[in-house]
Amino acid sequence: MTEQAVIANNESEEAQSGIVLKEIKQVIYDSRTEQVYKIWLLNLFMNIMTLGIYSFWGKTRLRQYIVGSFSLHGDRFEYTGTGKELFFGFLKAVTVLLGIYAPFMIATLNAPDAAWPALFLITVIYVIPVALYSALRYRLSRLDWRGIRFRLTGSSLNYANLYIWRGVLDIISLGILLPYSDIKKYRHKVENSSYGDIPFSFEGHGKNLMNIHLATYAIAIGLLFMMLLGLQLIAVSFPYTDFSMAPQGISALAVQSMPEENSLPLLSEKSVFITAVTFILLPFLLFPLVRLMYKTALIHEMINHSHVAGIGFRSTVTTLALVKLKLGNFFIIIGTLGIGAPYIMQRNLRFFANHMQIKGDPETSKIRQITDQKPADAEGLHETLNLDADLI
Template identity: 55%
Template sequence: MSTIITDPALLTGQATEDAQPRKIGQYVTTNHIHYDGHTGQIYKIWLLNFLMNIITLGIYSFWGKTRLRQYVAGAFSLNKDRFEYTGTGKELFLGFLKAIPLFLVLYLPYMVASFMDPEAIWPLVLLVPLFYVFPIAIYSALRYRMNRTNWRSIRFGLDGSAIRYANLYLWRWFLDIVSLGILIPYSDVKRYRYLADHASYGNILFRFEGRGKDLMFIHLATYSVALGLLLIAFYGFQLIAASFAMMQATAAEYGLPIDEAVFFMLSETSLPGALAYIMLPFILFPLVRLIYKTALIHEMTNHLYAGDIGFRSTVTTTGLIKLKLGNFFILMCTLGLGMPYIMQRNLRFFAQHTQVRGDLETSDIKQVTNRKSSDAEGLQAVMGLDSGLM
């Protein structure tokens, strides 16, 4: 389980002379990612940020976010060396200030138009540029984060163009809609490929060799189950409509006041059953799709390479379901106060199920100094895209 054979000669069974002296290279070491962040410390930082955001009207969020990221990055280690986040709150804040004018310029036409004609729907067209900014913001933020993260003094990087990524992102989004969701795996893979193929660690370039085709079967299988669930929900909606009609008719006939009419609807019509018809798909659909999500994680991880270093994911669908269901219930039961714990669960899960395969010690990794770097993730902050978790 912990070994993969990389020498093509060994795979084909033709032991050549060349293969002899490279015995050690045949077996690839598995490096586990460790995460040892303390829930208590995460909680304290989160709480401090929450309180300081109140006191400073949100201005502190940039420094708070930075502190949390520093802690989380430092809690991850690979081969006993810790990751490091070097971004600063000041950078984030300045990036935010820079992004405000751009955001206003894009938002202003819509604002003016909807003031002029509050009833009209057409001004929504003016919001289209904002859709374009959305993926640009995601990409630039990721670039910033990677630039400010290092391991063993070597920085990560993300080249490529945020605009190209946005074009790809929106084009795939369009195709997803036009194909009624059938092409989703191709879109997932293509978007990820753009990111992965432009990512780097020092002079080592990442590359992604996964294919959408690999995911098609699982996607279509879970997707058709989802469609079936949709039909059930649709039936439920029809039942509800019928219950309402029946209630209205009865209320009109007997002149029932509103509370009695509602009581009638709950007790005498098929409304409660109908609610179950609707609830069931809403619960089952995300769970079924986690099967696809697992396959996607495997595809994204197992076909990612950085030079001669590979990656492997050990995520299982049941593991993912447990994680997500647990998160959901924690969130519900704690009314959001369990957020740091959810974060902790996610980080642990990631560390536990991700392996780095290859010889990290002898790989010749060099720093690259003139790499594209972004100011900060200002756009993301202005648009409120960042979930504030990491």
């Protein structure tokens, strides 16, 4: 879908529902890449000099700059987290993780060959979802707009239960139910979020994504067959080549059936080989691209159906734009050996801002600051596990 088509589609939806929202505003991201690089370099050098201890303060500084560069209706966002919070959150998480691993390690030392110490690791499956949820809770609580902060309520354990249960269902259903899982997990997060005292709401549904999901699923199966065909082609056309992976019996048979003289002209042999290799390699390139179609639909479902305080959101992401972004990032990473990382971050953030629209202006005088304590837990677990996931 092109961007115009997406907008037209969304507008017709609005017309049908009878709601005509007064104004559409673009999210603005106006940071300067030079400044991002300066902060990145400062963090790099300070981390070396402090054996990484500075990283908590460095991360905070970068976040302050990036978050402050986002604005909506002329008002900037603000990140109010501190390095100290991240540092102590990290220490706390290390303690928690040690508490989880210690029984396992002690048991392993005493019974090195036994399998039962692994039972102690069952709690570990909870660690990742709990880390993701509490990191999101921390980040939202440190995000302000117009002097009012965001908030995420709900228990991380409930989220972890949902996360694990959906993971099990995804495996049992061979991925067929993935859209339902994606939406349910997202719904849990959105419906527990609020801006000031106004909660977010979400009306998206997994079934809206089933068509595109099943279509890309079918294409994925097709690509798998294409790959198998390529492998088959190689095995049949070049039986005398020694493939260490081929079982001895099969290759011995194949060698027997080989014509005594190679009667195939060289060109045809080459073209068969090229076809086979293309069949094998193309799916590796095509599969991620095809799945980006689902990703686009998922983003639209998530963003377009979320609301807060009279504000609606609209994503103008298209598959083509996502493909361009991802391919560009891929080549920049390869071409710059990591020096391009801040530039990629900039590309991603600009992409996010450029494809995010806001409908309506909230009645701001009615939105009040929540007076409860900010959550003290920083994102230590998230940091310790080095999870690098999209949090929202």
